[in-house]
Amino acid sequence: MGRIKVRKEIIHQPSTPEVLQCLGSMPVYSKILSENTSDKHYSDFLKWLLSAIFYNRQEEKITIKKIAADFKADTTKVTKWINEIYKAIFELNYEKPELFQTNGINLSLYMKHFDSSCSFNLSMPAVPREFEKLNFSFAQAKVGTSYFWVKRIDHDIEDNKSGITIWLESGMVNKYREFALDKSIFHGWIGFMDVYHKSSFDIDEELKRFNRN
Numbered sequence: 208m209g210r211i212k213v214r215k216e217i218i219h220q221p222s223t224p225e226v227l228q229c230l231g232s233m234p235v236y237s238k239i240l241s242e243n244t245s246d247k248h249y250s251d252f253l254k255w256l257l258s259a260i261f262y263n264r265q266e267e268k269i270t271i272k273k274i275a276a277d278f279k280a281d282t283t284k285v286t287k288w289i290n291e292i293y294k295a296i297f298e299l300n301y302e303k304p305e306l307f308q309t310n311g312i313n314l315s316l317y318m319k320h321f322d323s324s325c326s327f328n329l330s331m332p333a334v335p336r337e338f339e340k341l342n343f344s345f346a347q348a349k350v351g352t353s354y355f356w357v358k359r360i361d362h363d364i365e366d367n368k369s370g371i372t373i374w375l376e377s378g379m380v381n382k383y384r385e386f387a388l389d390k391s392i393f394h395g396w397i398g399f400m401d402v403y404h405k406s407s408f409d410i411d412e413e414l415k416r417f418n419r420n
Contacts, residue, residue, distance in 0.1 A: 217321035219351030223271055223286045226293045231261035232344040236296050239306050243299060249288035252278060256292075293348060297325065304328035315370065316343065320350040320377035334360065335373055338380050356380035387414045 230237055234257060241253050255278055262269040275285040300307050304315075311330035318325055325346055335341055335357045347353040355375035363370045388410070391397040396417045397410065 219323040221348035226348040229348045315372045318375045320352045323350040325349040352377045
């Protein structure tokens with residue numbers, strides 16, 4: 208049996224302005240972090256950034272250099288703090304999801320874009336259905352996009368507790384493509400692990416070849 212050729216991974220590397228934009232899209236998450244952490248080296252900066260409402264009311268482009276000047280700190284430190292705050296929110300969300308699940312149906316989102324992925328716990332007024340679209344701007348810096356569609360919905364019941372996980376794929380959904388993929392896996396034309404080892408482009412080319420007739 209030949210060895211499976213491992214493709215080069217495509218991992219999103221966000222810029223600091225992109226991270227800042229994500230923080231500004233959901234300031235309530237930073238507020239939750241500020242209220243549930245203390246004595247962090249970014250704590251004072253986080254409180255100040257919250258009071259400035261992440262510059263959301265400013266019409267001109269805001270740079271990290273300007274933020275550093277306004278806070279009277281080095282640009283290097285501000286850059287580090289912004290990235291650490293973003294990372295800390297995801298960590299707190301994982302450790303204490305109840306802080307973020309306060310109004311509606313509790314959900315866990317698992318988002319994937321190429322080889323970048325992340326998860327986030329939150330509440331929504333309803334459970335998204337298969338193939339529906341979802342825009343979550345806060346995840347942009349983690350995976351490289353904010354636009355997803357619902358690929359799968361899992362319901363877990365254990366120890367008298369229930370949980371719902373929504374599996375999200377990036378981009379625009381093509382229902383015919385998904386049905387063709389399921390059909391090809393069922394017939395053994397495409398191996399289940401090929402979906403993980405091959406690029407979407409390569410899979411699409413095989414689907415076209417197998418489903419011409």
